[in-house]
Amino acid sequence: MTIGVFVLQSLARLTALRTFYAVARSGGVAPAADQLNVTPGAVRYQIRQLEAELGVPLLVRSRRELTLTPPGAELYQKLGSAFDEIHLACRTTQNARVEGELRFACAPAFAARRLMPILDVFLERYPSVTVRQFPIEAADETMDVIISFGERDTVGRRTAILRDERYFPVCSAELLYRSPIRSVEDLQHHTLLHGDSVEDWPRLLRAGGRKQVAPRQNVYLPNSHLAFEAAREGCGIAIGSTILCADDLRRGTLVKALDLEIPAPHPYFIIRPGDATSSIADAFADLLIEQLERP
Incomplete structure (x- = not known):
């Protein structure tokens, strides 16, 4: 019997599967027993029963540490996905009552x-x-x-998103490759893209030790989103932020143009x-x- 078939047929063995998952996730029998509110002996019994039914060892026993065998690692991975689906199904059913x-x-x-x-x-x-x-x-x-x-x-309760929001210059990787920016002075060879606030670039430049830089051109756009889109297309350099540019930086559609950051004003x-x-x-x-x- 393969691990995948076993998982699909194992609703009746949910206690043993849950016990094994707790042991693998916590890294030991004792912490799993505390988590499940049972004795360590009960945990060991469930694991032995599971291994006997599968016909393969799931754990490598050692006094120093507990490790998973290859079949155990495969089962742990599949159970993680299965329990996530069960949790989501239960939560969705509960939340469906909220209208x-x-x-x-x-x-x-x-x-x-x-x-x-x-x-x-x-x-x-x-x-x-x-x-x-x-x-x-x-x-x-x-x-x-x-x-x-x-x-x-607007009057109302307020919650500030506490993530450390930072501002920094961003552009496309291609633009930076064509014309590297090694210092604030190099910005004079580029087009600066302005979004929501015309104060963002002066604030960043002051942090870099310059009161102003005369760029090749200035482009003023209605909001930061359009400034980022222009930067992605290689039109110039925009002022990026930690929250707004997180996905672009992960994907590489935008890169930091210069190692210079300032705290966001709000x-x-x-x-x-x-x-x-x-x-x-x-x-x-x-x-x-x-x-x-x-x-």
């Missing part, structure tokens, strides 16, 4: 560059919720959640207008913080 509408307004660059993957997770967790997104200009007391870069006049705020409690809005706000503050 209603989520109304939120969002800063444009954040909406364009980070929102959709987070929204996808939210929709999967809460399949009975309708979502309406509004531009940040429409943010008022009728919103359930407002995602704002910096403060707004944090992102999650604002909850009004006094009413909304489980839907609470869940969305919690998910935003969970996704944005992880490394």
Whole structure:
């Protein structure tokens, strides 16, 4: 019997599988016993029964450490995926009872560059919720959640996203290859792309020891998202940020043009207008913080 077939046929053996998974994940019988609230002897018994039924050893016994055999490692990997699916199914079933509408307004660059993957997770967790997104200009007391870069006049509870948001120059890898930037002075040979604030470049230049640099050209765009898109296409150098450029930096569609960083002038705020409690809005706000503050 293969490991894959065994996993599919093993609902009746869930206790033994759960015990093995706890042992493999915690790295020992004793911590697994504490986690499962059973005796170490009960854990060993379940493992022996599982190995006997499979006909293969799952663990390499040693006084110093516990290691997995190749079949054990394969089973552990498959069980991890299976238990994740079970957890998701249970959570989705529970969350399906949450119904209603989520109304939120969002800063444009954040909406364009980070929102959709987070929204996808939210929709999967809460399949009975309708979502309406509004531009940040429409943010008022009728919103359930407002995602704002910096403060707004709207009255409501505020949570600052505490991730260490930094600013730095970004451009395409091709542009940097064609015309390397080794110091702030080299920026004079490039086009500087300006997004939401005309103060971003002067602030960065001052941190680099220069009050100003006369670039080849300046391009002023309505928001940071368009500045990043222009930078990706090789049109010039934009001011990137930790939150907004995280995906581009991972994929290599943008690179840091210079080893120069400054703290962002404002944090992102999650604002909850009004006094009413909304489980839907609470869940969305919690998910935003969970996704944005992880490394």
